[in-house]
Amino acid sequence: MASGRVLLELLVSLAAALVVCLQQCSGVPVDPRQQVVQLLEKGNHEDLAKYDLCLVCEGVVEVVKLYLERNASVDEVIPVVEPLCLVYMNKTNGYNGTFMCPGILKSYLPIVLYVVAEGALDPADVCYIIHLCNSSSHAQSSSPLLSLLETSWHKRQWTPTHSLPGALEGNSLREEPAVRGAGKRGGRLEKKGGDPIVFLQLSDIHLDQLFAEGSPSICNLYLCCRTWYSGTGPAGHYGDFNCDLPLATLEVVVEAIAQLDPQPDFIIYTGDNSPHDVWNETWTGEYQATEFLISYLAEKLPQRHIYPALGNHETFPESEYIGTLPQYQELTRKMADYWQKLVPLPQSALDTIADGAYYTTLIEDKLRVLSFNSDYGYTINFYTHLNGRNAYFTRQQEWIVGHTSKG
Ligand SMILES: *[C@@H]1O[C@H](CO)[C@@H](O)[C@H](O)[C@H]1NC(C)=O
Ligand SMILES: *[C@@H]1O[C@H](CO)[C@@H](O)[C@H](O)[C@H]1NC(C)=O
Ligand SMILES: *[C@@H]1O[C@H](CO)[C@@H](O)[C@H](O)[C@H]1NC(C)=O
Ligand SMILES: *[C@@H]1O[C@H](CO)[C@@H](O)[C@H](O)[C@H]1NC(C)=O
Numbered sequence: 001m002a003s004g005r006v007l008l009e010l011l012v013s014l015a016a017a018l019v020v021c022l023q024q025c026s027g028v029p030v031d032p033r034q035q036v037v038q039l040l041e042k043g044n045h046e047d048l049a050k051y052d053l054c055l056v057c058e059g060v061v062e063v064v065k066l067y068l069e070r071n072a073s074v075d076e077v078i079p080v081v082e083p084l085c086l087v088y089m090n091k092t093n094g095y096n097g098t099f100m101c102p103g104i105l106k107s108y109l110p111i112v113l114y115v116v117a118e119g120a121l122d123p124a125d126v127c128y129i130i131h132l133c134n135s136s137s138h139a140q141s142s143s144p145l146l147s148l149l150e151t152s153w154h155k156r157q158w159t160p161t162h163s164l165p166g167a168l169e170g171n172s173l174r175e176e177p178a179v180r181g182a183g184k185r186g187g188r189l190e191k192k193g194g195d196p197i198v199f200l201q202l203s204d205i206h207l208d209q210l211f212a213e214g215s216p217s218i219c220n221l222y223l224c225c226r227t228w229y230s231g232t233g234p235a236g237h238y239g240d241f242n243c244d245l246p247l248a249t250l251e252v253v254v255e256a257i258a259q260l261d262p263q264p265d266f267i268i269y270t271g272d273n274s275p276h277d278v279w280n281e282t283w284t285g286e287y288q289a290t291e292f293l294i295s296y297l298a299e300k301l302p303q304r305h306i307y308p309a310l311g312n313h314e315t316f317p318e319s320e321y322i323g324t325l326p327q328y329q330e331l332t333r334k335m336a337d338y339w340q341k342l343v344p345l346p347q348s349a350l351d352t353i354a355d356g357a358y359y360t361t362l363i364e365d366k367l368r369v370l371s372f373n374s375d376y377g378y379t380i381n382f383y384t385h386l387n388g389r390n391a392y393f394t395r396q397q398e399w400i401v402g403h404t405s406k407g
């Protein structure tokens, strides 16, 4: 009996070897996407690095779809996506994914899955949005999951609560200039015809209050120069290319602005306040960065009128925004509070800022500023896809046509 069983086992293993050989020795190519899925299922992350990132992404999507069909939670999906993040970070930038991926996935995956669950996004399209694949696979094949989800999507019909044209219909275009102290040291912006207007733009300050002189400036992370990061350095007093702005540098810049002659008539300040440690962000951190920077600018440049706009880094997580969710409504309400420290704004402007972080006001009698919220429609704002399938996926160019020139 014993030798019989051995023989049987031998036959079975020979047969198994034959099947493997039929797949691999016969010259019939094994579908590489299936190989990727097998590696993902086995948890073999090292070997994944040998495959094209688009293929790995599409393989991950196949597995994620199975999880979604089983109503898996975000926490269950994170380990499925993590290998892709690790390979991506290492392959494309030499970054340490082990350090960065857990935080990034924890921040972004709930949003991506929310938009997928709303039926507005095929998971496969995510590989295209994050630039891992050259084309949207949705355009080539119709996914059963998407058609399933699209049914619920049509039922829900997402509608924004506010729209820019409606909000601009009020009195705001006729209001008196809020600016009484613009121009040179408290005077009205009094320009004679032909006088140039001098203005200054501040943007992407990305102040890092945790920047540390002497810390590693080469650290295999998206942002270096912090004491607890490992690597080589040392970071200089005024910063480093791999790091965000130290306060010391901001001080020098703001002092130089205060001493400009002639002084700018006004300042345009187009946002992005917080540092780039996208793997370790929180709403509290974002608000703290904005509050600090605005108080700083208001204190150091008290005579200047600073017209702000929302940056994509003012939200948590960075670049994601939608006016219909309460966390973003809180953001825009806070912005109305913060921004009025920088320039006197009429109530009509404060109302639209609180509503959606946009406004218009007069800089002087014949000069108007329109500040719009460019987080809407930003490529990596996944919420954008809730607004229907857009030209991005069909790879269409959009040509905006009209008759008369505006303004
Ligand atoms: C997933 O959830 C939906 C809706 O709550 C339910 O209809 C479906 O049966 C669930 N599927 C599984 C596999 O649990
Ligand atoms: C990138 O991957 C290689 C090979 O697995 C590894 O030796 C290296 O340490 C990784 N680099 C980082 C920054 O994680
Ligand atoms: C990457 O980060 C992890 C977690 O902090 C750390 O243990 C590891 O040494 C780092 N690897 C490299 C290559 O820097
Ligand atoms: C995507 O396009 C780039 C540049 O044209 C090319 O090098 C790469 O092989 C393409 N990737 C895939 C998966 O087709």
Ligand SMILES: *[C@@H]1O[C@H](CO)[C@@H](O)[C@H](O)[C@H]1NC(C)=O
Residues within 6 Å of the ligand: 099, 228, 280
């Ligand atoms: C995240 O930031 C806090 C301080 O804000 C710090 O203590 C912690 O070590 C950071 N974590 C990582 C992974 O950088």
